[in-house]
Each structure stands twice: as C-alpha cells, then as structure tokens.
Amino acid sequence: MSGLIFAIELAYWQQTLIKVLVAAVLIPTTALILGIVFLFKMMSWMQSRMGPQEAGPRGLLQLAADGLKFLQKEDIIPDRADRFVFKAAPVVVLASTFLTYVILPAGPDLVIENLPTGIFFAMAVSSLSVVGVLMAGWASSNKYALMGGLRAGGQLIAYELPLILAVMGVVIQAGSLSMQDIVWAQADGSMFGFGGLGLPFVITQVLAFFIFMAAIQAELTQPPFDMPVAESEVVGGFHVEYTGFRFLFFFLGEFATAFAFAAIAATLFLGGWWVPGVDPNSALANVVGPIALFVKIMVVAFLIFWFRFTYPRFREDQLQRFAWKYLIPLALANITITGILVVVL
Amino acid sequence: MTVTDSQKMAYVAAQAADARVNLQFETEDGMTLNMGPQHPATHGTLRIVAQLDGEQVVRCEPIPGYMHRGYEKLCEVRTYPQVTTLINRIDWLGSFANEVPFILAAEKLMDVEAPPRAQVIRTILFELSRLGNISLFLGDLGIQLGGITIGFYAFRDREFVLNQIEAATGGRFHPNFDRIGGLKDDLPKGWIAETHLAMERMRRLCDEFEELVLGNEIFQARTRGIGVIPTDIATSYGMSGANLRATGVDWDLRRDACPPGLSYDLADWKVWTHPDGDSYARTWIRLQEVRESTHIVDQLLDSIPAGPIMAKVPRIIKVPEGEAWVATENPLGEMGYYVVSKGDLVPFRVKIRSASFNNISVVPWVTRGVFVPDVITILASLYFILGDIDR
Numbered sequence: 001m002s003g004l005i006f007a008i009e010l011a012y013w014q015q016t017l018i019k020v021l022v023a024a025v026l027i028p029t030t031a032l033i034l035g036i037v038f039l040f041k042m043m044s045w046m047q048s049r050m051g052p053q054e055a056g057p058r059g060l061l062q063l064a065a066d067g068l069k070f071l072q073k074e075d076i077i078p079d080r081a082d083r084f085v086f087k088a089a090p091v092v093v094l095a096s097t098f099l100t101y102v103i104l105p106a107g108p109d110l111v112i113e114n115l116p117t118g119i120f121f122a123m124a125v126s127s128l129s130v131v132g133v134l135m136a137g138w139a140s141s142n143k144y145a146l147m148g149g150l151r152a153g154g155q156l157i158a159y160e161l162p163l164i165l166a167v168m169g170v171v172i173q174a175g176s177l178s179m180q181d182i183v184w185a186q187a188d189g190s191m192f193g194f195g196g197l198g199l200p201f202v203i204t205q206v207l208a209f210f211i212f213m214a215a216i217q218a219e220l221t222q223p224p225f226d227m228p229v230a231e232s233e234v235v236g237g238f239h240v241e242y243t244g245f246r247f248l249f250f251f252l253g254e255f256a257t258a259f260a261f262a263a264i265a266a267t268l269f270l271g272g273w274w275v276p277g278v279d280p281n282s283a284l285a286n287v288v289g290p291i292a293l294f295v296k297i298m299v300v301a302f303l304i305f306w307f308r309f310t311y312p313r314f315r316e317d318q319l320q321r322f323a324w325k326y327l328i329p330l331a332l333a334n335i336t337i338t339g340i341l342v343v344v345l
Numbered sequence: 346m347t348v349t350d351s352q353k354m355a356y357v358a359a360q361a362a363d364a365r366v367n368l369q370f371e372t373e374d375g376m377t378l379n380m381g382p383q384h385p386a387t388h389g390t391l392r393i394v395a396q397l398d399g400e401q402v403v404r405c406e407p408i409p410g411y412m413h414r415g416y417e418k419l420c421e422v423r424t425y426p427q428v429t430t431l432i433n434r435i436d437w438l439g440s441f442a443n444e445v446p447f448i449l450a451a452e453k454l455m456d457v458e459a460p461p462r463a464q465v466i467r468t469i470l471f472e473l474s475r476l477g478n479i480s481l482f483l484g485d486l487g488i489q490l491g492g493i494t495i496g497f498y499a500f501r502d503r504e505f506v507l508n509q510i511e512a513a514t515g516g517r518f519h520p521n522f523d524r525i526g527g528l529k530d531d532l533p534k535g536w537i538a539e540t541h542l543a544m545e546r547m548r549r550l551c552d553e554f555e556e557l558v559l560g561n562e563i564f565q566a567r568t569r570g571i572g573v574i575p576t577d578i579a580t581s582y583g584m585s586g587a588n589l590r591a592t593g594v595d596w597d598l599r600r601d602a603c604p605p606g607l608s609y610d611l612a613d614w615k616v617w618t619h620p621d622g623d624s625y626a627r628t629w630i631r632l633q634e635v636r637e638s639t640h641i642v643d644q645l646l647d648s649i650p651a652g653p654i655m656a657k658v659p660r661i662i663k664v665p666e667g668e669a670w671v672a673t674e675n676p677l678g679e680m681g682y683y684v685v686s687k688g689d690l691v692p693f694r695v696k697i698r699s700a701s702f703n704n705i706s707v708v709p710w711v712t713r714g715v716f717v718p719d720v721i722t723i724l725a726s727l728y729f730i731l732g733d734i735d736r
Contacts, residue, residue, distance in 0.1 A: 049497055143379075147400070227718065230491060232386045232725075310492070310494065310557075311561065312490035313718075315566070315567060315716060315718045316400060316716070
C-alpha cells in the first residue's frame with residue numbers, strides 16, 4: 001500500500017496540521033454540498049417548486065448566504081439558561097461529528113487515522129451527540145426544548161442498539177473492525193466465484209443495510225423519526241432557543257452528520273472507495289477512491305433524504321415500539337444467520 | 346383616545362380569565378405546557394394550555410379570543426352591501442362562502458330572489474371556495490404530521506381554483522362578489538372550460554393525497570383510533586360539517602336544508618359518512634367532500650341557464666323590519682347569520698354562528714389522556730380557522 005501521493009515523509013506536526021486542515025475544510029464543505037443538493041434542490045424538485053434561484057448561479061450559493069446571515073445575527077442566550085452548558089452544547093454536537101470523520105477512508109492511503117477498531121470508534125463518538133442534545137434541551141430553560149431534548153435522548157439511545165447490531169453483521173463477515181479492512185474484504189470478495197465486482201456487503205447483508213438506514217434516519221432526527229425537532233409539536237425541540245452561529249452549529253452538524261453516516265453506510269455496504277476495475281494496490285486507487293466514495297455517499301444520502309421528504313412522522317411511543325419490537329430482533333436474527341453462515345461456508 | 350369604563354371592565358375580565366387558567370394549571374401536579382398563541386400547530390392565535398404527565402395530556406383547554414375583531418358589532422354600523430366586505434374575513438380560506446348566508450338572509454328579509462343564472466353561478470363559486478378551503482386542509486394535515494411534500498402539492502393545485510375565483514370575481518382571497526338579488530358581474534369568457542380543467546386538477550390532487558398520505562402506514566398509525574368522538578358527544582357539542590359526518594351522522598345542509606338562492610338540487614352527488622369518528626375518518630370525509638364538490642361544480646357548469654345576473658333591487662338598500670336566520674353548509678361546517686332589521690340602512694343586530702368555535706369546543710373532551718403529538722393530530726383533523734373561531 002505505498003501510494004505515490006503520500007510517499008513524502010512528513011513530520012508528526014506536519015501530518016497533524018494537514019489532518020486538521022482537511023477536517024476543517026472538509027466538514028463544512030460536505031455539509032454545504034448535501035444541503036444544497038438535497039435539502040434545497042432535490043427537495044424542491046420533488047415538491048414541484050423552484051427552490052432557491054437568486055444567490056449565485058442557479059441558487060447554488062444560497063446556503064453560503066444563509067450561513068453569513070446566521071453569523072450576523074445577535075447571539076441571544078435566555079435569561080434563565082445555564083449559560084455554560086447552553087454555550088457548550090452545540091460544540092459537543094459538532095465535535096462528535098468531527099470525530100466521526102477521522103476514521104473514514106477515502107482511498108488505500110487517504111485516511112486521517114486508520115484505527116484498528118475504526119467502526120467501533122465511529123459508533124462510540126456518534127453517540128456523543130446525544131449528550132450535546134440533552135445539554136441543549138436542559139440548559140435552554142424552555143419546556144419545548146426540554147421535551148425535545150428528552151425525546152431525542154430516548155430516541156437516540158433506542159436507535160444506537162439496532163445501528164450497532166446492524167454493523168455487527170458486516171463486521172462478522174469482514175472479520176475486522178477496521179474500516180480499511182472492511183473495504184478490502186469487499187474488494188477481495190467474490191460472488192459465486194466471480195470476483196470482478198467484488199462483494200459489496202449490501203448483497204449479503206441486505207437486511208442489515210435496511211436496519212442501518214432506518215436507524216441512521218432516527219439518529220439524524222429526520223422524518224419519519226423527527227419528533228425531537230418536530231416543527232408542529234415542539235417547534236424545533238432542543239434548538240428552539242438558539243440563534244445566530246450557535247444555531248448554525250446545529251444546522252451544520254445535522255448535515256455533516258448526515259454526510260458522515262452516509263459515508264459509513266457507503267463504506268460498510270457499498271464498498272467505500274473501491275471501484276470495480278481499478279486495482280486497489282495501484283496509485284490510481286488513491287485518485288479514483290475519493291470520487292467513488294463521494295458518488296456512493298450521494299447515493300446513500302439520496303435515500304436518506306428521499307425518506308425524509310416522503311413520510312409523515314411517527315409518534316414517540318410508536319418509534320420506541322418500532323425499534324425494540326422490530327429492528328432489534330431483526331438485527332439479532334441477522335447476526336445469528338451471518339454467524340452461522342460464516343462458520344459453515 | 347379615552348378608554349371607556351366598559352373597555353376597562355372587559356380588560357380586567359380578560360386578565361382575570363387568563364389568571365384563572367394559569368393558576369388552575371400551575372398549582373396542580375405535573376407540567377403545564379402553554380401552546381400558543383404563537384405556535385405552528387394552532388394556525389394563528391389559538392392558545393392551548395395543556396397539563397401534562399410526562400408526554401400524556403391530563404387536561405387541555407383551548408383559549409380563543411386572541412383574534413377577536415368584533416365583527417358582530419361592526420356589522421351594525423355598516424350598510425348591508427358593506428357588510429360582505431367585512432364578513433369575507435371570517436373564514437379567510439373560503440371567503441365567498443361567508444358572504445352567501447348573510448346575503449341570503451337579507452334576500453329573505455327583502456323578499457327578493459336572485460335570477461336562476463345568478464343562483465347557479467353563486468353555487469359554483471360557493472363550491473370553489475369550499476375546494477380552496479379544504480384542499481389547504483389536506484396539505485396542512487400533511488405539514489402538521491411532518492410530511493411536508495403534500496403541503497406543497499396542495500398549495501400548487503389550490504392555485505388553479507383560486508385563479509378561477511379571481512378570474513370570475515377579481516379577488517383571489519376576498520371576492521366580495523355576492524350582492525343582494527344576484528351577483529356583481531357575469532362570468533368572463535372561457536371561464537367554464539378552464540374551471541372544468543381546474544376540477545380535473547383537484548381530482549388528481551385527491552388521488553395523490555390518497556396515495557401519499559391516506560395509504561401511508563405511519564399516517565394510519567398516527568390517526569386511526571386517535572381522537573375518537575362519539576356521535577352523542579359530537580351532537581351535544583354542536584359540531585357540524587365534516588367533523589359531524591365523520592361520526593356517522595348523515596347530515597348535510599346542502600342536501601337537507603338548502604336555503605332558497607342556492608341551486609344544489611340541479612346536481613347529483615353523495616354525502617359521505619364514516620362510522621369511526623377518529624382523525625382518520627375526518628380526513629377521509631374531507632377528501633371525499635373535495636371529490637364530490639368537484640363533481641357538483643362540473644355538473645353545475647354544464648347547466649348554467651341564460652338570463653340576467655341581477656334581480657331588480659333598489660339602488661339604496663333598505664331592508665324591511667324583521668328577523669331572518671339562514672344557515673348554509675360552509676367548508677368548515679354550518680355557518681349561519683341571524684339578522685335583525687329595524688327597517689334601516691344598517692342591520693340592527695347580526696349574530697354570526699360559525700362552525701369552528703363549536704368544533705374546537707370539543708377539544709378538552711377529546712384530548713384527555715392522549716399524547717402531545719396526538720393533540721396536534723386532533724387539532725389538525727378538527728380543522729379550524731382562527732378567524733372563524735374568534736370573528
């Protein structure tokens with residue numbers, strides 16, 4: 001795995017600087033791309049309306065304009081709010097998203113940190129956002145925010161379990177927790193002896209894929225599982241009291257998290273950076289890899305946002321019932337079947 | 346501006362009523378959630394105070410009055426033709442339908458009858474305003490339940506109906522078109538064909554709604570068995586319109602007690618009822634109502650007789666002494682005007698009976714023990730317009 005791109009030896013501080021810069025540029029950019037492509041354009045086409053038109057060519061700079069608008073706004077903190085917790089909450093939410101990006105491989109050598117327990121790390125830090133949401137809900141001293149925060153807490157905890165159990169199936173089949181190894185397992189796999197297309201785990205783990213998609217929909221608090229932020233019920237939920245750039249943090253965090261989860265799903269189930277026909281050991285894979293990963297992420301994100309625009313929302317108790325009575329047993333069954341088949345075959 | 350004693354008293358009374366509710370709810374156990382007057386689910390300024398146990402509603406009380414504009418009193422200082430401008434704003438989504446019962450009451454007092462052509466066109470416009478109103482309900486229900494796509498579809502297709510109303514009356518939202526003894530103007534050229542197309546469009550919206558919302562499992566889980574109102578409760582609270590038909594009562598003023606001046610007898614349609622009485626039934630009834638309404642319009646468009654648009658009415662309208670009550674089946678339910686005349690240019694007293702006030706009065710009964718999201722569903726499916734509650 002000696003790619004040409006990173007053949008240059010770098011000092012530790014130089015590597016760190018590059019990684020920080022990549023993260024600082026990458027995360028807002030990806031959030032913007034998702035926001036523009038899906039939230040603005042795809043949503044408006046699905047709903048037979050125009051979408052933004054004025055800011056930039058075909059309204060492409062709308063989100064940048066919105067971001068600038070948020071930065072100008074007054075930063076209001078409610079009188080009776082717990083000021084420190086109130087200020088810290090958006091940072092915690094965004095930090096959990098930032099940390100998820102650390103383990104995402106975009107090529108054989110293009111990974112910020114190739115942890116041997118990559119997917120475990122991703123699941124662990126992504127559940128950190130619950131803490132931030134609960135902090136925001138509690139510190140706002142607002143009943144709607146409190147209800148939204150508690151709903152989010154209950155929901156995110158209920159959906160961590162199917163999420164992790166769905167990932168377990170993939171991990172059993174790949175035989176590793178490392179994101180890179182999972183990609184390699186898909187690249188080296190074969191379908192009925194035909195290795196040209198590799199073996200994207202979406203084919204063998206189709207049940208896990210659907211459970212994973214449902215669970216990330218709940219993790220992202222998007223319809224049909226958006227009751228923590230339901231506009232018509234709790235008026236925005238935990239971020240009802242936030243204005244200006246703190247609200248921007250939540251907003252950015254939402255899309256950056258969507259992008260991160262789409263990337264995890266693309267890596268686990270669609271083969272990540274690997275493309276059929278490109279030798280994963282060659283330097284070319286480092287060039288094609290990010291593009292392939294991006295295309296796959298967009299496919300997954302399309303699914304996520306498609307659900308979002310189609311379904312009405314569940315009720316809180318119905319959501320819990322859905323998680324505990326259907327998703328978790330199905331995920332456990334999937335693990336059992338995968339385990340048996342891995343041993344037998 | 347000086348404040349009169351009665352205004353002071355009214356202010357004190359309002360404050361006291363507010364304080365009573367606050368005190369009552371705050372001193373008991375649990376959490377009190379104050380929804381509104383500004384809340385997305387109350388489409389305007391309805392205030393709902395709910396006492397919660399966790400997410401469950403123990404007690405819930407709607408507090409209307411934040412948009413009270415004193416229309417009944419204002420009617421008393423306006424001449425009969427001027428009143429229609431005012432009452433357009435009661436149910437602002439189906440404005441033309443508000444004018445009709447008042448005009449019919451005045452016609453009844455004056456003993457005038459509109460010519461047949463005016464009657465048919467009046468009925469068509471009445472139904473168009475019903476379509477404009479209920480199609481927004483279909484979209485709004487989706488928005489309240491989190492599926493915003495159908496909301497945009499409804500707004501898109503509703504535009505075709507509003508265009509037809511605008512083409513005929515000149516006013517998109519507030520036509521102010523109905524006159525004592527007829528209508529202001531005749532129809533423009535090509536209007537009938539275009540309205541047929543708009544009706545086709547509305548039927549397509551109904552099909553889309555049925556597929557996207559009514560057939561959706563999540564929607565059914567959210568509405569079936571939620572907010573069940575039995576027949577006797579519905580009748581004792583004075584509910585009317587689709588909310589009453591959803592409890593199984595086969596009652597429609599258009600068919601059962603159509604006042605003279607509207608020509609529903611020329612059309613052949615069905616009044617749908619649903620036995621369940623839950624939120625789903627109310628939605629389903631309204632969907633069928635839109636469908637039947639498009640059929641009524643289609644049939645009436647083909648049977649508009651030739652003739653004048655106005656009867657012989659004096660220029661300065663003085664209504665002879667007497668009292669009249671006329672009620673029609675408006676988009677939101679039964680709407681009636683009780684007009685008392687002393688033979689003046691202006692009515693002596695106008696009592697407005699609008700449907701939404703009675704329809705939301707059942708909220709405390711029906712929301713006992715439900716969850717907070719269900720309150721939203723119930724409010725959305727009961728379908729009220731704030732102007733129609735507060736007048």
